[in-house]
Amino acid sequence: MDFELTDEQKARRKEFFDICRELEKKKPPNLVGLETIYDHDECWEFHLHCAKQFAQKGWLSLAWPPEYGGTGNMMDRVLFAEARGYHGIPGVDVFGVGMLAPTLIQAGNEEVKKEFLPPIARAEIMWCELWSEPNAGSDLAALSTTAIRRGDEYIINGQKTWNTGAHRADWGFGVFKTDLTARKHHNLTFILLDMKTPGITVKPIPYMDGGRPFCEVYFDDVRVPAKNIVGQENEGWAVVNTLAGFERSSLTEIMSLVRALEDLVKFCNETKRNGQPLSKDPVIRNRIAQLACELEAARALAYRVADLQNRNEMALMDASAVKIFSSELAERFVFTVTDILGPYGQVKLSRWAPMGGAWEKMYQGCFVTTISMGTNEIQRNIIAWYGLGLPRMK
Ligand SMILES: Cc1cc2nc3c(=O)[nH]c(=O)nc-3n(C[C@H](O)[C@H](O)[C@H](O)COP(=O)(O)OP(=O)(O)OC[C@H]3O[C@@H](n4cnc5c(N)ncnc54)[C@H](O)[C@@H]3O)c2cc1C
Structure with missing residues (x-):
């Protein structure tokens, strides 16, 4: 088995490392571990600055199909992750770029892909994950936040918790109970929602050391367009498993x-x-x-x-x-x-x-x-x- 990179891959690797090495020189001193981007304003600003730079180069859509703005291939994505990890550079939204985009490519319908993939590639929208609840973590399918269909909307009520960066995010992807009578795992739907929708309250959870990377998110009659689902209604568990693999x-x-x-x-x-x-x-x-x-x-x-x-x-x-x-x-x-x-x-x-x-x-x-x-x-x-x-x- 040959583990050696090709000349082309070596050149790509050098390009990723060169940019990340330069960005490291501008890194805020309190950016220690990528989670701190959610803690401090200057770290978040640096994250957005890096994201814009990567977006211009097409590096947030590496290995996507070309019809959705994809560039490069999977090996590029690996080499890019190596460069960022080595230099401790943020700029890749772990939720949007790392998890949601590949999930949409695999499980989303055309309309959802066309609406949500390009803004992720352009670093215009940052995402958070709205899964865990006070009584549903490991046993996620036992969650109780409901999204009840009314015409062409879902009405969401309940609470999520431990949502990393929810106070910074523009949009969130979540899993909600959409059928109150169906059996477990067959009653959940994967929904995308704008975090500025009326009825959403985000409360950061303070760490003992003063950091606040996580939040509680409350939903009080939050109205979300029914078209914002990924996969089929009540089949959200399959989408959860797809996304978890990327996560x-x-x-x-x-x-x-x-x-x-x-x-x-x-x-x-x-x-x-x-x-x-x-x-x-x-x-x-x-x-x-x-x-x-x-x-x-x-x-x-x-x-x-x-x-x-x-x-x-x-x-x-x-x-x-x-x-x-x-x-x-x-x-x-x-x-x-x-x-x-x-x-x-x-x-x-x-x-x-x-x-x-x-x-x-x-x-x-x-x-x-x-x-x-x-x-x-x-x-x-x-x-x-x-x-x-x-x-x-x-
Ligand atoms: C750093 C961090 C970031 C996070 N970010 C997010 C986020 O962005 N969005 C989000 O939705 N959630 C997030 N979470 C929540 C995370 O997904 C949950 O904490 C995790 O799934 C565990 O759930 P729980 O905390 O309710 O623990 P519990 O499920 O109550 O588990 C308690 C203990 O029991 C054990 N246990 C439970 N069931 C079993 C079993 N069947 N077999 C063996 N052992 C078991 C667990 O392993 C654990 O040790 C985050 C958590 C952390 C720590």
């Missing part, structure tokens, strides 16, 4: 760890403890080498999923496997780094904080991707049930 297979986080590993190696070479560079400590060397091995495995898994997506052959369990492995690797990675940095590695606003205090934020947030996008316990259930044919647990 769980991102390469960006893995590439951010590649850069973090390089930074860690540099730090260990340049920092002495007890008169010796950290890089000569056999335990530290051993732990860094272990991370490097696991990172290569994560990258290979993500490449495999990208290839399967390209061929429309991705199964639910493939995305689940990448999600479990990369999120747990990110956790192990942060624990290892903070062990190596010592107690000052866990503070940020101190001149003693190594590596600019960046690892304090990473430490506090490293577990979140084991929960978001469906917890890792649920991903293991998916692999056991769908992938390996083990019996489903009641």
